[in-house]
Amino acid sequence: MVNAPVKILIAEDEPTMLSLMSTILEGQEGCVLRVAANGEEALERVRGEHPDLLITDLKMPRMGGEELTSRALSLQPDLTILVATGNGTLESAVDLMKRGVFDYITKPFDVDDFLTRVGRAVEKVRMMPLSPDSQAIIGSLMRALETKDPYLKNHSSRVASLARQLGLDLGLSYRDALLVERAGLVHDLGKIGVPEAILNKQGPLTAEEYDQVKRHPIYSADIVRPLKEFKECLREVYHHHERMDGKGYPDGLAGEDIPLGARILSVCDTYDAMASDRPYRSGLPEETIRAKLLEARGSHLEGDFVDVFLKRTIPS
Template sequence: MASVSTAEFVGTDTSAQTSNPSASDYSGRVLDAESPAGQHFAALASLTGLPMFCCDSSTGEVLAHPEMTRVPVPPLAGQAPIASGEQFAVTEPESGVLQYALRLPTTDGSCLVAMGYALSSSDVQPVEVVMAAAESDWSQADFDAWLESTPHISRTLLERMLTLAVGELDHGELESSMLLEVEELTHQLQQTYEEISLLHSLTHNMQISRTPLELAEICVDRIESIIASVGTAVWIEQDDEDGRSVLVKGDLPFDETGMARLISEFELHDWSRPVVKNNIQGTLLGSDFPGLESLVIVPIAEGSNRSGWILSCNRQDGEEFGTVEANLLHSLATILGTHVRNIDLYEQHQELLIGFVRSLVSTLDAKDPYTRGHSERVALIGRRLGEEFNLPEEDLHNIYLSGLLHDIGKIGVDDQILQKPGKLTDEEYRAIQEHPMMGYKILKELRNLHQVLPGVRNHHESYNGKGYPDGLAGEEIPLMARILAVADSFDAMGSDRPYRQGMPTEKIEEIFERGSGEQWDARVINSYFAAREDIRNICESYSMSSCFVVPAGQMKKD
């Protein structure tokens, strides 16, 4: 311990002051404990256990900090600069006195360092320190207190300790920054997952059987949470009386009429890109739409065919809408627009197909006027029987089309045979039996009618295998053909012919009961009995003189 005479110091005992220094002991500048430098300083002091004070190395000012419990010795002359790229420096300004300085992180360009002193051995005589303390008006008590609190440590150990402390802090900061980065990435990943999940859900539901409104419901339900909008609307143009359907989720600062007015404000906008507006209040638009802070509008379109709008208003977090939100809505609108267009094209295609089938059936009716209306009735009865099997709408439609076309092969049979009033010879009968294969050959090249072929080819098969043309039995016979066999038989037996009267329904039903499981599939016969009233109505509605073909859209069960 250094021996110093009190004569070298001025003033009286100020130990109370020195043990609890206030900011006024320093330059007046305070190191903000919450700042990066302040936190770094506290962490260094805590990790090393060394006494430290904070100093601005460019001005020599000492800054106050809650961690400093001792009045520091004013920095000695020749204060050690920290070499560029280094985190700390240890110098020996006087023999046996070690001065350490550690760089503190700052954001304002100032050069703050954490500094302190140690003695390399217990018998050090720090004359320069004594002189510096005396020049700073320290009392003997101040100096003794400083001397007592100053650690004795070798330079090597001190450097090792500082290296470990700096390393630990770097590691901690790296870990913190990585955690922040991971948090940010997790958030982005979650956002991306939500977006992909929504896009996947939409594309997964793009079947023709889904209406645009069903897809729009999926969108409107999830947009709100993904882009944090206060309100979202999907507007789909319709052919009905209102001319549109509007789905809304959340709160919009206007009603449907206001929405139409808002969209019309952008009549001249180039719709190849979305409308994105922020900070609307205080503008002309804001005065017309109170409560509207921000908005994104994208058109639902495929090419130049516009079929509606997606509109999101105001952010839940008060932030602005940007390209991320606009791009997501644009993708959704493109999917919806494509779906609307696909449905439109599909309907056009179906109309063309029905028109084509109608013209084929009318050709057959012209050739064999006695069976006029038979094809329509078989189609409708077949469809009704299919409903008993709970088949999907697409299958019911195919049964209907196949029923219309089931006898189309008769186009290739001699008119004399078709219209012969009396009993047919074996040869004539064989010619008639050619019609299922003939129909199959006529239609098989038409890709759009591929689905009706089983009914056309196999509607004269018997469940017991004694039918034609393929002699199929039981479940080998396509269900469509088993259904049409019952429908065809019912209508043929019940219809008048030039050479005989049609049978009464009771007689037909007796024949059905006897032939169930033999000529016909028992399940289809059971379906007939379950639906007999509807089938009777069908036959009454579509008399022999009828040549009306029901379009697909009008064939609902009710």
């Protein structure tokens, strides 16, 4: 089968930089290039043209790169994003990748490094493309879910991205890491089946309410089961709330009986739930999150996975 061309959108306000990137990428086989001179224009193009890969500057007029990446992921949760950053400290790079960005490029970049990173992103897009129909279905369901629980905005994209990274750090093949990422993208879709009053409740849930929450991984798997692109990661979606000690749900699996991808998701999901704002509290400070993740080693979460995750995400 001939691959469909990979649609790349570059958002960059600096004409010299834009023409440099365009010149480098125009020669790439199987890629179609579009450009936008500011964040607003780029967002419009994401909305209308559904690019596969967005390469964006951070500082731009009429919407900077940070807002653009957040809004673009909300429109198209599986969008692969590369951020070109002028102040490429490790901290800002790590932070962007925690927010669902695939990779970053530091400016001024050298051509080889730029091509390597774009090449990796294109490889990801080509390896396991979601059909336009599946993209549209997932995107629409995600937005429906976000209207019920606005605090879930971009949670799935962030968990997916962190899970891919953790999978790679643990030595998974690129393909397997992408499957875990894919499961991350839809793991909470089943919350559509949980009443809003429960999702947004401030304070502890009753036993009956908690029983309803516990059904969401089953619903998530049911929702994506008809889409063939999710066939290989259904178990990861279904089991993302199991615990190492067997006290999780829906099946109470323990230890290595829990699919590896689900154990990876669990670490990233737990992290993001603590790092994000909730109706009743702001995101927790990183040191608190680190302590809580360490506390959950072995009981709730796979201990080794926590260690590898912390090393990259909250280095001490």
